Amino acid sequence: MSVVVPSLLKITFLLTIILGLVPVLIWVERKGSAFIQDRTGPNRASIAGIRLAGLVHPIADVLKLMFKEDFRPEGSHKFLYALAPFLVFFIALLTYAVIPFGDFIEIAGVQYNLIVADLDIGILYVLAIASLGTYGVVMGGWASNNKYAFLGALRSTSQMISYEISMGLAIMGIMMIFSSLRLSEIAAGQGDLIWGFLPKWGVVVQPIGAILFIVAVFAETNRNPFDLPEGESELVSGYHLEYSSLKFALFFMAEYCNMVIGAALITTLFFGGWNIPWLSRDVIVSNVGIVMPIQLGLQFLLATIIALLFFMRAKREKNKFGDNRDREPVFMGVIATLSAAGVVVALGATPWTLGPNAASIYATLLQVGAFVCKVVFFCWVFIWVRWTLPRFRYDQLMSLGWKVMLPLGLANLVVTAIWLALV
Amino acid sequence: MSRDSKLHRWHHRMNFGESLYLGEIFRGMGITMGHLLRNLFWTKDMPTVQYPEEHRDYSDRFRGRHRLMQREDGTEKCVACMMCSTACPSDCIHITAGEHEDPSIEKYPETFEIDLLRCVYCGFCEEACPVDAIRMDTGIYEIAGTSREQFYVNKEFLLNNNQQGTL
Numbered sequence: 001m002s003v004v005v006p007s008l009l010k011i012t013f014l015l016t017i018i019l020g021l022v023p024v025l026i027w028v029e030r031k032g033s034a035f036i037q038d039r040t041g042p043n044r045a046s047i048a049g050i051r052l053a054g055l056v057h058p059i060a061d062v063l064k065l066m067f068k069e070d071f072r073p074e075g076s077h078k079f080l081y082a083l084a085p086f087l088v089f090f091i092a093l094l095t096y097a098v099i100p101f102g103d104f105i106e107i108a109g110v111q112y113n114l115i116v117a118d119l120d121i122g123i124l125y126v127l128a129i130a131s132l133g134t135y136g137v138v139m140g141g142w143a144s145n146n147k148y149a150f151l152g153a154l155r156s157t158s159q160m161i162s163y164e165i166s167m168g169l170a171i172m173g174i175m176m177i178f179s180s181l182r183l184s185e186i187a188a189g190q191g192d193l194i195w196g197f198l199p200k201w202g203v204v205v206q207p208i209g210a211i212l213f214i215v216a217v218f219a220e221t222n223r224n225p226f227d228l229p230e231g232e233s234e235l236v237s238g239y240h241l242e243y244s245s246l247k248f249a250l251f252f253m254a255e256y257c258n259m260v261i262g263a264a265l266i267t268t269l270f271f272g273g274w275n276i277p278w279l280s281r282d283v284i285v286s287n288v289g290i291v292m293p294i295q296l297g298l299q300f301l302l303a304t305i306i307a308l309l310f311f312m313r314a315k316r317e318k319n320k321f322g323d324n325r326d327r328e329p330v331f332m333g334v335i336a337t338l339s340a341a342g343v344v345v346a347l348g349a350t351p352w353t354l355g356p357n358a359a360s361i362y363a364t365l366l367q368v369g370a371f372v373c374k375v376v377f378f379c380w381v382f383i384w385v386r387w388t389l390p391r392f393r394y395d396q397l398m399s400l401g402w403k404v405m406l407p408l409g410l411a412n413l414v415v416t417a418i419w420l421a422l423v
Numbered sequence: 424m425s426r427d428s429k430l431h432r433w434h435h436r437m438n439f440g441e442s443l444y445l446g447e448i449f450r451g452m453g454i455t456m457g458h459l460l461r462n463l464f465w466t467k468d469m470p471t472v473q474y475p476e477e478h479r480d481y482s483d484r485f486r487g488r489h490r491l492m493q494r495e496d497g498t499e500k501c502v503a504c505m506m507c508s509t510a511c512p513s514d515c516i517h518i519t520a521g522e523h524e525d526p527s528i529e530k531y532p533e534t535f536e537i538d539l540l541r542c543v544y545c546g547f548c549e550e551a552c553p554v555d556a557i558r559m560d561t562g563i564y565e566i567a568g569t570s571r572e573q574f575y576v577n578k579e580f581l582l583n584n585n586q587q588g589t590l
Contacts, residue, residue, distance in 0.1 A: 032459060035458065035459040035462040035463055036455045036458050036459050036462075037458070038458060038462060038469060038470060038471075039469070039471060040466075040469060040471040040473075211445070321476065384452060384455065384456070385448075385452065387455055388448070388451045388452050388454075388455045389448065389451065
């Protein structure tokens with residue numbers, strides 16, 4: 001009982017974060033790509049005139065996909081065809097079990113680690129699950145009885161096998177420096193400072209490893225410039241070509257879940273996990289009277305400015321459309337005002353009135369917030385890179401993986417080992 | 424010469440810094456981020472036209488859907504000389520001529536039909552017309568319908584089909 005309930009709460013929190021991020025990421029992908037290409041992007045779907053700059057479109061997407069025919073091509077393998085999307089989605093969510101999204105939280109004298117399963121072999125688990133993801137893709141591609149889907153699945157397999165090696169080598173350097181396979185220890189180890197001012201993040205102590213790992217994660221998640229498994233110019237759309245309806249939605253969501261998890265792995269291994277640079281837990285707890293008003297004050301300022309901008313826009317564009325859409329700026333302004341008011345309420349209910357542990361809990365919340373911010377930033381990097389770089393040619397992909405990244409990873413490993421032996 | 428050298432630059436060998444790709448990738452990401460920020464903060468400068476609400480400004484010489492001109496008494500100016508339908512390269516103007524009651528006018532079109540699906544909007548008809556009876560200055564380009572018949576427009580439609588008045 002004492003294990004089950006906190007675990008369930010942690011799983012619920014993680015699932016809320018991941019599944020909640022998916023529609024937001026789809027929106028960011030569409031709007032970001034539009035702005036990068038000098039377009040306006042989606043802005044038509046609305047609920048009673050409220051369009052939220054296109055954020056309503058994912059809802060329209062889901063509604064549309066729900067009412068589509070659940071098609072199965074002739075000659076496809078009935079069971080595997082149905083199983084593949086579920087497998088891909090399931091495996092995409094599994095990795096999160098070992099990712100620490102915070103240090104610990106102390107409630108009623110009991111410490112709960114903010115990680116679902118604090119495995120000794122966390123990194124090996126990550127690698128194992130990551131390679132399992134290929135099975136769903138291959139299954140989907142093969143069971144569809146379609147040559148394009150099959151080719152996409154083949155490409156995905158060879159790509160994942162090639163890049164998993166450099167991914168493992170990149171992680172190996174981190175593993176040696178923090179001398180642990182446990183992700184929570186690696187995350188905690190990154191809170192130290194080198195020479196008193198430089199945060200000991202993975203990217204600082206292992207810059208080459210960080211680059212190799214980020215590139216390998218891009219390849220593992222099948223995102224551009226490594227999206228050959230679904231290269232639409234050659235393979236129509238790759239392994240999910242024959243899928244329709246909610247099965248396609250599952251593949252689509254799995255892609256974004258993989259993205260969130262890739263971002264979380266990059267954050268945990270190379271960008272300090274839940275650590276806030278120069279603001280360790282002790283510093284926050286002892287200076288909570290300074291840190292908390294500053295943080296809440298900045299949030300209040302931001303919300304107020306946004307609310308003011310929206311109200312100014314509402315006044316300026318009073319009858320721009322002549323229909324429900326004119327209500328939109330007022331609606332957004334009211335939401336921003338409410339969040340500003342919420343910050344004021346939080347500021348009023350100062351932490352030391354809540355109990356002796358309040359400062360510690362506040363520090364934990366701040367760290368979880370920092371982790372989520374970093375993950376969101378790396379998700380944005382995924383999208384940003386996708387709309388910047390062209391796709392690799394297949395032989396370029398293979399030669400990059402085997403002839404550049406593998407030797408570089410090995411060299412990095414040797415240099416790290418020598419450096420660790422000498423120091 | 425300059426054009427040749429410009430073309431040649433596409434095939435130049437990469438130097439060491441470029442062959443590492445990383446610097447070039449960050450440069451590319453800088454460019455895309457520049458576009459994004461510019462469009463985020465100066466949304467009004469984006470070239471997109473929000474179409475059903477906004478329209479592009481076309482030149483006054485833009486050839487839109489045809490209209491038939493009227494005399495001051497409201498009858499059609501057309502004298503059914505068949506010049507326009509002869510000049511028409513896509514053969515989309517169909518006229519049946521009839522005898523006019525007024526002997527000074529001689530002929531008038533009993534029917535005057537244009538198949539808008541065949542029309543290529545070349546403007547030869549308005550150039551060919553000797554009495555300035557057909558014009559393409561309405562500026563109407565949103566021509567939509569659900570059946571072929573709706574694009575087969577007759578004389579009454581063309582006579583009342585304009586934005587700037589009938590004359």
